[in-house]
Amino acid sequence: MELLRVKDLCLGYENEIVVKDLNFTIACGDYFCIVGENGSGKSTLVKTLLGLEKQISGEIELLNGLKRNEIGYLPQKTEVNSDFPSSVYEIVLSGFVGSMGFRPFYTKKEKEKAMETMELLGIEDLKDKSYMKLSGGQQQRVLLARALVSSKKLLIVDEPVTGLDVNATFEMYGLIRHLNHNLGVTIVMISHDKVAVDEYANHVLTLGKEVSFR
Amino acid sequence: MMSELSLYFSYPFVRYAFICGVLISMCAALLGVTLVLRRYSFMGDGLSHVAFGALAVSAVLSVTNDLLIVIPVTMITAILLLGLTEKKKIKGDSALAMMSVSAVAVGYILLNVFSTSANISGDVCSSLFGSTSILTLTKQDAVFAFVMTVVVGVLFVLIYNKVFTITFDRNFSKATGVNVGLANLILSVIISIVVVMSMRLVGALLTSAVIIFPALCSMRLFSSFRNVTISSVVIGMISSAFGIVLSILLSTPVGATIVVVDLLIYIAVTVIKK
Numbered sequence: 001m002e003l004l005r006v007k008d009l010c011l012g013y014e015n016e017i018v019v020k021d022l023n024f025t026i027a028c029g030d031y032f033c034i035v036g037e038n039g040s041g042k043s044t045l046v047k048t049l050l051g052l053e054k055q056i057s058g059e060i061e062l063l064n065g066l067k068r069n070e071i072g073y074l075p076q077k078t079e080v081n082s083d084f085p086s087s088v089y090e091i092v093l094s095g096f097v098g099s100m101g102f103r104p105f106y107t108k109k110e111k112e113k114a115m116e117t118m119e120l121l122g123i124e125d126l127k128d129k130s131y132m133k134l135s136g137g138q139q140q141r142v143l144l145a146r147a148l149v150s151s152k153k154l155l156i157v158d159e160p161v162t163g164l165d166v167n168a169t170f171e172m173y174g175l176i177r178h179l180n181h182n183l184g185v186t187i188v189m190i191s192h193d194k195v196a197v198d199e200y201a202n203h204v205l206t207l208g209k210e211v212s213f214r
Numbered sequence: 215m216m217s218e219l220s221l222y223f224s225y226p227f228v229r230y231a232f233i234c235g236v237l238i239s240m241c242a243a244l245l246g247v248t249l250v251l252r253r254y255s256f257m258g259d260g261l262s263h264v265a266f267g268a269l270a271v272s273a274v275l276s277v278t279n280d281l282l283i284v285i286p287v288t289m290i291t292a293i294l295l296l297g298l299t300e301k302k303k304i305k306g307d308s309a310l311a312m313m314s315v316s317a318v319a320v321g322y323i324l325l326n327v328f329s330t331s332a333n334i335s336g337d338v339c340s341s342l343f344g345s346t347s348i349l350t351l352t353k354q355d356a357v358f359a360f361v362m363t364v365v366v367g368v369l370f371v372l373i374y375n376k377v378f379t380i381t382f383d384r385n386f387s388k389a390t391g392v393n394v395g396l397a398n399l400i401l402s403v404i405i406s407i408v409v410v411m412s413m414r415l416v417g418a419l420l421t422s423a424v425i426i427f428p429a430l431c432s433m434r435l436f437s438s439f440r441n442v443t444i445s446s447v448v449i450g451m452i453s454s455a456f457g458i459v460l461s462i463l464l465s466t467p468v469g470a471t472i473v474v475v476d477l478l479i480y481i482a483v484t485v486i487k488k
Contacts, residue, residue, distance in 0.1 A: 050389035069391030075383065084251055086382060094379040098390030104372045132439035150390045211290035 001028040002063045003154055003186060004049070009058030011044045017056065018044060022212050024205055026154070028064075031180050032188045033197045035209030043076070044189045045207070046156055049188070051125060069098045072151035074143050076158040076190075088126045088134070088142050093120055096150030117145045137168025146173065154186045155179070161193065173200065215463060222462050227353060234359035235458050236451055238411045238457050239424050241366045241473065243450025245408055245430030247443050248381050248401070257295065257306065257420035260314035261409040264291045267317030273337070274328040276346040279472075281358075285410050292402035292409075293337035302388055344417030344469030355414060362411055365403050373397050378439050415454075418467030424450065433484045 002025050009022040018041035018206055026032050047053040049060060053059050062068065072095075093106055093115045101108075106114075118124045121141050126134065131142060140160060147155055157176065161169040173196055179185040181202075191197050197204060206212045222228045229351035242258070249257050268287035283478050325334055356359060370377075376397040380387045412421045432445035457472030464471070 047385075052385060052388055071389070073386055073389045075385055083433055084382065085247075085437050085439050086378070086434055087440075090378065090439050091382065094375070094382060095390070097375055097379040098387065098392045102376070104375065106375070129439070133435070146386070159407040 002026070002128045003028055003066045005061045006049075006060075007059040007061070009045075009048070009060065010056040011041050011048055013044075013183045014088055019207060022058070022211065024203075026188060026203075028153075028184065028198045029180070029184055030186050031177075031201050032186070032206065033186065033201035034205045035135060035192070035194075035197055036142055036188045040205055040207040043158060044191060046158055046188070050156065064093060064154060070151045070153050072147035072149075072153075072155040074140075074154075074155065074157040075159055076144075077199075081185055084132060086116070087128050088123060088131055089114065089128060091131055091142055092145045092149055095146040098150055114124070114149055117148050120148075121145050135168070136164050137171060139165065140168070140172055141175070148179070148185070149156070150185070153184055154188065156188045158190045159192065160189065161196075176200075188200075218388055219459065220461065227356075228462075230353055230356035232455070232458055235357040235468070235472075236454050238360050238408075238415050239428075239450040239454035241408045242361050242421075242424040242442065243428035243446040244366070244370055245401075245405055246427075246450075247432070247439070248377050249405070250426055250429045250433070251381050251422045255426045256310055256422060257405065258293075258365050258409055258412075258425035259419075260295075260310035261292055261406060261480040262287055262413045262418040263314035263419035264317040265410050267321035267343055267414050270321030270325045274324050281410065284407065286468045288406040288410055289403055292406040293399060296398045296402050303335065318408055336353050340417070342417050342419045343415070343467060346418065359411055362407050366407055369400055369404055373400050374443075377401065379433075382439075416455055416472055419470045420473045423473040423476060424454070427473070428479055431476075431480050434483050434487050449476075449479060 004022050004026040009019070010017055011022070018039075019065040021044070034044050034045060042086055044053060048055050050071060050073055093110070096106060096114075115127075117126065118127060121144060123138065123141050123145060126138060126142070131139060132197045144157075144160070147157075155176075160176065161172050164172060176187060176189070177200055180187045189201070190213065204212075204214055221231070242321045249255060265284050265288045266285040269286075269485040272283040275283075277283055291313060295313075297474055322338065325338060325376050328396055362426055376387075376392060379395055384394065409421055410427070416424055426444040428449040429442070431449050438447055453475045454472050457475040458468060460466065460475065461468045461471040
């Protein structure tokens with residue numbers, strides 16, 4: 001079952017085309033990796049898929065009932081102010097906000113789901129901790145939980161292991177693999193890590209001078 | 215001292231003024247958290263300067279209810295500021311600095327050239343530093359402050375979760391379908407109401423102090439967004455209550471006294487937390 005189809009997509013800034021005539025589809029259950037050198041347009045592609053930036057031309061079709069706000073997003077290590085007061089629980093819950101419309105508060109069900117997601121990722125003990133005081137690996141898990149809360153269908157993760165140590169990297173890949181393999185979450189991952197891509201991905205899109213898709 | 219205080223508080227207009235001063239500070243403190251976190255600490259400052267310009271225009275035009283000019287002008291400026299920064303057409307801080315100094319300059323020229331008032335420097339002084347005495351706040355001001363506090367409070371509670379999500383991570387919010395534009399619009403409206411209200415209390419120059427001080431204190435004390443917000447409101451309430459009482463007892467200017475109390479609380483919190 002296909003979730004997303006990209007047709008003749010051209011991306012770029014102002015007058016400079018970065019990616020030309022891109023064609024691919026993402027199906028349910030895929031572990032889809034996007035690789036390429038810096039400046040090859042990986043992040044631009046992801047931001048366009050998320051609707052944060054506009055394409056120059058071409059189409060992105062969401063299929064089989066997938067909605068825009070059903071795409072979860074784990075941004076590349078976000079530069080959050082180091083003094084931002086926020087508990088882990090508050091951040092995880094904020095994943096729901098996009099689908100709440102005009103409703104101002106979280107429902108009981110949403111709060112339960114947030115707790116379940118935190119348990120799934122092994123961060124339930126950190127619930128009331130300050131996000132800023134967590135380690136890099138823990139922070140990434142919190143953001144992964146927030147992304148999962150916003151969608152269990154399709155998850156876009158942008159270089160999820162940047163800045164993590166060996167152990168945290170290993171755990172992060174393990175979690176994403178678990179979500180994909182055991183819970184059927186479709187993963188789209190930008191990565192620099194050739195080893196990880198070879199090990200986990202079932203489709204690889206390479207951007208750059210040579211665009212390839214396998 | 216107590217008898218002096220109770221004498222003052224036996225006048226209904228002192229009570230009104232006290233209540234509305236405390237309410238205004240609470241509103242200002244409520245907004246402070248998100249403004250500080252968005253690196254917009256100076257928004258209150260800039261907007262109040264724009265409001266000063268608008269106030270000057272309405273004085274020159276001899277409009278009876280100057281709020282009819284001041285509130286819309288401030289609101290439009292706030293909306294433009296949040297909107298322009300969103301589109302990255304112009305850097306937020308420089309846009310703000312430009313607008314605020316221009317508004318003050320033009321406002322001051324207008325007042326000097328056209329004003330019919332006998333006491334221009336007195337007028338200017340009170341718009342910049344707030345009323346010298348709390349007793350000049352009228353009952354009408356108190357009613358207005360009360361209604362606006364309710365409006366600001368309700369609106370803020372309604373968009374609270376969206377404000378948190380957007381302030382924490384704008385890109386994630388947009389990607390997952392949060393209506394960032396609408397939330398920012400409502401926020402701008404609230405900010406401008408609060409700025410205009412606190413300008414009457416503490417004056418244009420001190421407005422940003424009542425907005426940011428309680429938030430900065432609370433951020434040193436608590437680590438969750440909710441607790442910081444609540445504590446901010448409480449600190450705003452305490453500092454203005456103390457400030458107003460002190461200003462009555464010592465016959466000092468209200469606005470400046472409130473800000474000094476805020477400063478003292480900040481120093482105390484910093485020392486304790488060290």
